[in-house]
Amino acid sequence: MKTLALLVNFHRYPSRELLWDGKTATERLRALVQSLEPEAPILEIGPFKDTTEYLEALVTACQGWEEAVFFAADAPYTRADVSSQLLHLHRRYRAEYTFADGFPSGLTPEVLHPRILPTLLEWSKKKPSPAGRESLFQLLSTDINRFDVETHLSPVDLRSRRLSLTADSARGVLLLRRVEPWNSLPLKEFLDNLEKMGALVRTLPATLQVQVTNGVRQVPQWSPHLQFDPRALEARDFLSRQNWNRLLDSMLSFAGDLTVMPGFWGEPSMHPQICGLLSDALAKPGLALCIETSGLGWREDDLLLLSRESRGNLEFIVELDSLVPETYLRLRGDGFEEALATTLRLIELFPGKVWPQTVRMLENEDEMEGFYKYWTEKAGRVILQKHNHFGGRLPQLKPADLSPWARHPCWHAARDLAVFLDGTTVPCRDDFARTQVLGNAFSETPEVIWNRGSTLFGLHLSQNYPSVCRNCDEYYTFNY
Numbered sequence: 498m499k500t501l502a503l504l505v506n507f508h509r510y511p512s513r514e515l516l517w518d519g520k521t522a523t524e525r526l527r528a529l530v531q532s533l534e535p536e537a538p539i540l541e542i543g544p545f546k547d548t549t550e551y552l553e554a555l556v557t558a559c560q561g562w563e564e565a566v567f568f569a570a571d572a573p574y575t576r577a578d579v580s581s582q583l584l585h586l587h588r589r590y591r592a593e594y595t596f597a598d599g600f601p602s603g604l605t606p607e608v609l610h611p612r613i614l615p616t617l618l619e620w621s622k623k624k625p626s627p628a629g630r631e632s633l634f635q636l637l638s639t640d641i642n643r644f645d646v647e648t649h650l651s652p653v654d655l656r657s658r659r660l661s662l663t664a665d666s667a668r669g670v671l672l673l674r675r676v677e678p679w680n681s682l683p684l685k686e687f688l689d690n691l692e693k694m695g696a697l698v699r700t701l702p703a704t705l706q707v708q709v710t711n712g713v714r715q716v717p718q719w720s721p722h723l724q725f726d727p728r729a730l731e732a733r734d735f736l737s738r739q740n741w742n743r744l745l746d747s748m749l750s751f752a753g754d755l756t757v758m759p760g761f762w763g764e765p766s767m768h769p770q771i772c773g774l775l776s777d778a779l780a781k782p783g784l785a786l787c788i789e790t791s792g793l794g795w796r797e798d799d800l801l802l803l804s805r806e807s808r809g810n811l812e813f814i815v816e817l818d819s820l821v822p823e824t825y826l827r828l829r830g831d832g833f834e835e836a837l838a839t840t841l842r843l844i845e846l847f848p849g850k851v852w853p854q855t856v857r858m859l860e861n862e863d864e865m866e867g868f869y870k871y872w873t874e875k876a877g878r879v880i881l882q883k884h885n886h887f888g889g890r891l892p893q894l895k896p897a898d899l900s901p902w903a904r905h906p907c908w909h910a911a912r913d914l915a916v917f918l919d920g921t922t923v924p925c926r927d928d929f930a931r932t933q934v935l936g937n938a939f940s941e942t943p944e945v946i947w948n949r950g951s952t953l954f955g956l957h958l959s960q961n962y963p964s965v966c967r968n969c970d971e972y973y974t975f976n977y
């Protein structure tokens with residue numbers, strides 16, 4: 498069998514010099530390949546700007562080979578035992594694609610017959626998307642029945658844990674360090690330990706919600722905003738550019754990378770210096786922005802400037818809730834035409850980075866299919882957001898219950914921080930009443946604030962919830 502081993506870099510995170518058992522991730526992988534397939538040449542590739550570039554590189558690299566094995570170059574704990582089982586499975590059943598399911602990311606390779614790559618390349622051109630660890634599987638899923646696919650299932654299903662044992666961020670490296678003592682254990686024991694790792698799974702913040710203004714242009718029917726700020730429609734207080742930059746710089750130096758959401762209980766477009774704030778943020782290495790907005794009040798000049806300054810690190814979620822003017826008026830108020838026009842303009846300026854969103858509730862349930870089809874065609878992506886009744890502080894309007902059969906610790910307590918205009922920091926958007934204050938982000942260090950959050954996470958682990966969390970069903974929603 499003519500086998501080529503590929504070490505694929507998906508990120509630019511500088512983990513090359515980090516050591517595990519005295520070796521870099523790449524050195525460990527090279528040793529693993531040599532033990533598995535001593536004759537196989539090893540080629541290191543990536544990162545890539547999108548899946549098309551990734552597939553083009555693969556088509557070229559794999560020409561003349563009968564089998565390609567893909568290892569993530571930043572995955573030092575890739576398992577030799579599972580890799581060997583995958584290769585065996587692939588060869589025994591003459592598969593075209595073989596993958597492992599139910600394992601954390603970074604433990605297993607993929608195996609593929611290069612003859613399927615031209616088809617995947619064609620499909621990638623029809624639906625451009627960022628190149629990532631899931632890209633091959635996602636492309637195959639376009640029409641998976643066309644291929645002979647084999648799956649190796651994990652003895653412990655860890656999919657819901659969203660663990661990534663990869664050195665692609667400071668969070669990932671910290672997790673790898675914590676798991677290091679178990680790395681040489683037999684597979685089942687190793688996975689059992691991961692399943693029970695409890696508080697160790699909370700590493701560093703990934704999402705930072707920031708209130709840049711307390712003003713809004715609308716209060717949609719699904720929002721409790723007027724409960725805690727009855728003046729929200731008239732409020733006009735703004736975060737200073739200096740505090741914005743200080744906050745982002747300190748959080749970034751602590752977390753390494755971050756997704757910042759400046760739509761936290763306020764409409765970002767109302768900030769008089771919004772373009773300056775966002776430009777400053779876009780220039781910071783490791784930072785990505787996700788702007789939740791009504792789509793109202795944006796200036797064309799600002800959007801043009803931002804489209805030039807964005808390096809793929811700016812996304813928009815436009816809260817529309819309906820495509821029907823009458824429903825929009827009922828749910829959100831005036832502004833339908835402007836919100837629609839802004840969404841279409843954003844899609845032109847930021848292709849692949851705009852998510853038209855509707856909150857799915859009894860009121861608009863009949864419109865879901867139309868909304869989904871229309872925006873999938875225009876934007877290539879849509880968010881059908883579950884209705885949030887904020888732990889009972891709003892009427893329950895969700896038409897279907899999508900919650901997991903067993904409650905797990907909240908993703909927001911594990912990954913998020915949310916900062917109000919005055920610096921008060923809480924774990925999440927739902928704590929608008931500030932019951933779980935972790936500190937003040939303008940006067941305390943991110944580390945102190947973040948570490949205080951471990952108490953709340955510990956309560957979740959022991960299923961002993963404070964009142965704000967007790968009836969909250971946002972625990973299974975995930976930001977970044």
Ligand code: SF4
Pocket residue numbers: 907908909910924925926927928965966967969970971972
């Ligand atoms: S359970 Fe709800 S209130 Fe509690 S931290 Fe999670 S999102 Fe916030």
